[in-house]
Amino acid sequence: FGYVVKPRQTTLRRQRHKTVDPSPHTHTLHSITSPRPLFTALGMARGGVHGKKSRMIKTTKKKRKNKKPSSPGKHRKTSKRDAQSSDSGQTQKKSSPIGKVLGDTVKSKPSGPPWQVMGQRDAKKNVELEKVRRERIRKGLDKSSDGGNKERIRADVSAANRLMSESDRIMLSWKRFNPQSALSLKFIGGFLDKRAPPSLGVPEVAFLGRSNVGKSSLLNKLVSKAGGDSARVGKTPGATASVNLYALLGQPKRMGKNALPGGEAKPMLGFVDLPGFGYAKLSKDTKESVELAAERYLGKRRELALGVLLVDSRRVPNPDDRAVLAALFDMGVPLIVVATKSDKLKASEIESAMATIRDGLGLPDGQPLRVSGVTGENTKDLWRIILDACEQRVKELKLSIQEGRDDGGVMRMSLEEEDDDGDGDDGFYDDELEIEDVNEGTFEDDDDYAYSQGYDWIAADNASDQDGDFYDFDDDDDGYYIDDDNYEPEYTNEEKQRIEKESFKLKSLQPRVDAMIERGEI
Numbered sequence: 250f251g252y253v254v255k256p257r258q259t260t261l262r263r264q265r266h267k268t269v270d271p272s273p274h275t276h277t278l279h280s281i282t283s284p285r286p287l288f289t290a291l292g293m294a295r296g297g298v299h300g301k302k303s304r305m306i307k308t309t310k311k312k313r314k315n316k317k318p319s320s321p322g323k324h325r326k327t328s329k330r331d332a333q334s335s336d337s338g339q340t341q342k343k344s345s346p347i348g349k350v351l352g353d354t355v356k357s358k359p360s361g362p363p364w365q366v367m368g369q370r371d372a373k374k375n376v377e378l379e380k381v382r383r384e385r386i387r388k389g390l391d392k393s394s395d396g397g398n399k400e401r402i403r404a405d406v407s408a409a410n411r412l413m414s415e416s417d418r419i420m421l422s423w424k425r426f427n428p429q430s431a432l433s434l435k436f437i438g439g440f441l442d443k444r445a446p447p448s449l450g451v452p453e454v455a456f457l458g459r460s461n462v463g464k465s466s467l468l469n470k471l472v473s474k475a476g477g478d479s480a481r482v483g484k485t486p487g488a489t490a491s492v493n494l495y496a497l498l499g500q501p502k503r504m505g506k507n508a509l510p511g512g513e514a515k516p517m518l519g520f521v522d523l524p525g526f527g528y529a530k531l532s533k534d535t536k537e538s539v540e541l542a543a544e545r546y547l548g549k550r551r552e553l554a555l556g557v558l559l560v561d562s563r564r565v566p567n568p569d570d571r572a573v574l575a576a577l578f579d580m581g582v583p584l585i586v587v588a589t590k591s592d593k594l595k596a597s598e599i600e601s602a603m604a605t606i607r608d609g610l611g612l613p614d615g616q617p618l619r620v621s622g623v624t625g626e627n628t629k630d631l632w633r634i635i636l637d638a639c640e641q642r643v644k645e646l647k648l649s650i651q652e653g654r655d656d657g658g659v660m661r662m663s664l665e666e667e668d669d670d671g672d673g674d675d676g677f678y679d680d681e682l683e684i685e686d687v688n689e690g691t692f693e694d695d696d697d698y699a700y701s702q703g704y705d706w707i708a709a710d711n712a713s714d715q716d717g718d719f720y721d722f723d724d725d726d727d728g729y730y731i732d733d734d735n736y737e738p739e740y741t742n743e744e745k746q747r748i749e750k751e752s753f754k755l756k757s758l759q760p761r762v763d764a765m766i767e768r769g770e771i
């Protein structure tokens with residue numbers, strides 16, 4: 250049917266995901282990397298599939314060494330991630346296995362713990378000696394106690410600690426759970442622009458799709474056994490107008506030692522109800538702001554385990570749907586497509602309706618999964634897929650930490666800069682509208698299966714000349730699509746001003762959204 254989405258070979262630099270699980274039902278759940286310049290999933294839908302009218306952010310391909318230092322006044326330097334990492338630095342010190350090793354050594358001396366039983370002066374001296382000894386070990390000078398093994402452990406531990414934020418650490422202890430045991434759903438907040446939702450330390454599932462397709466309804470149905478908040482369902486499109494984060498809370502006693510103090514329930518899973526694209530009757534500003542928030546969330550959220558893309562059972566997928574699906578692939582969001590409102594189909598219509606969607610979107614067998622937010626059809630299957638994806642996400646995270654990668658297993662397109670100046674600020678949700686292609690490496694595999702996630706329209710070999718104008722951004726050589734690896738587009742002053750103005754405008758919207766949430770309008 251002609252929709253073949255594959256970037257030009259000249260710019261195809263992919264990194265094969267290391268944790269490809271060959272089992273058939275999880276092949277849609279892998280993160281895929283694509284270096285293609287970003288165009289916004291939602292922006293594309295708004296501007297049409299040709300992308301020309303879409304809001305796109307220019308890609309920069311600055312070399313690291315040329316990176317200009319961000320000016321402290323202009324950009325927020327103490328990002329949430331900073332705070333997290335310095336926080337975790339402190340807790341790590343306490344719980345560091347090395348500390349334990351050293352502590353053990355001290356304890357095993359016959360005189361017992363020195364600075365508790367000694368006089369103050371001796372104790373002080375002892376502390377000084379201990380400091381010197383630790384410093385020697387740190388520098389690798391003292392290998393006497395365990396023949397250098399400690400040295401290796403130290404390196405391992407510090408590498409791992411550096412990588413692990415508090416929320417990553419919590420996430421590694423995530424366990425599959427029985428959805429029936431969920432206690433309640435808690436609305437954490439609605440987020441716009443670059444405000445990142447807080448990290449709950451659990452994997453998250455995001456619902457996305459056209460306005461009015463039934464995202465909020467499906468979310469509510471999935472957690473209908475749990476009490477608490479519910480997502481707002483609207484008769485008119487545009488009911489959800491920010492990135493809304495919900496925590497599914499479990500019984501504290503079931504969570505054992507992980508229960509929060511005071512018997513508070515512990516999050517088991519995060520749900521994100523994204524604003525619908527397409528028909529939202531929102532003001533232009535809000536719309537842009539919403540799109541930016543959604544796009545940022547999808548592009549780099551470490552917790553994101555699965556995107557659930559909803560399409561209406563009764564509709565023939567249109568170019569907007571395809572564009573969004575393709576953009577999600579580009580961002581490497583693990584995906585399941587579900588067809589909603591299945592209760593509105595007659596039994597005789599089901600087969601052909603599903604085939605229409607499957608063909609229209611080029612989906613692999615078994616998709617879309619037919620669901621209903623009214624009857625709850627197939628919600629059990631969806632739960633299984635969600636939990637599989639969460640497990641996979643945690644596995645990826647673990648692997649990335651073991652391998653010393655600092656991407657946390659998020660092999661997605663980076664929307665922001667990495668922390669390449671070593672200041673602990675990776676630019677996540679930073680005030681800088683800049684994209685850097687951080688994905689190095691090549692996609693070497695002949696078998697495109699891992700990349701395609703089984704979607705034939707992406708895997709097709711003859712992609713380059715068949716894609717028509719679907720992704721043809723460079724007709725007018727506007728630099729959005731880079732043919733030449735050495736091409737280094739720069740912002741003009743005018744563009745910089747526009748970007749700054751835009752981001753200021755977007756920022757000013759947050760209070761309005763907060764107020765809307767307060768009034769229960771979102």
Ligand SMILES: Nc1nc2c(ncn2[C@@H]2O[C@H](COP(=O)(O)OP(=O)(O)OP(=O)(O)O)[C@@H](O)[C@H]2O)c(=O)[nH]1
Nearest residue numbers: 461462463464465466482483487488489525590622
């Ligand atoms: N019959 C039927 N109606 C549904 C189903 N899911 C949602 N609806 C209806 O469709 C309308 C929109 O549902 P929402 O859940 O608000 O849709 P949404 O995708 O969250 O919409 P936005 O927040 O505007 O993006 C409501 O009137 C729902 O009652 C379903 O499975 N079956």
Ligand SMILES: [Mg+2]
Nearest residue numbers: 464465488489
């Ligand atoms: Mg909604």
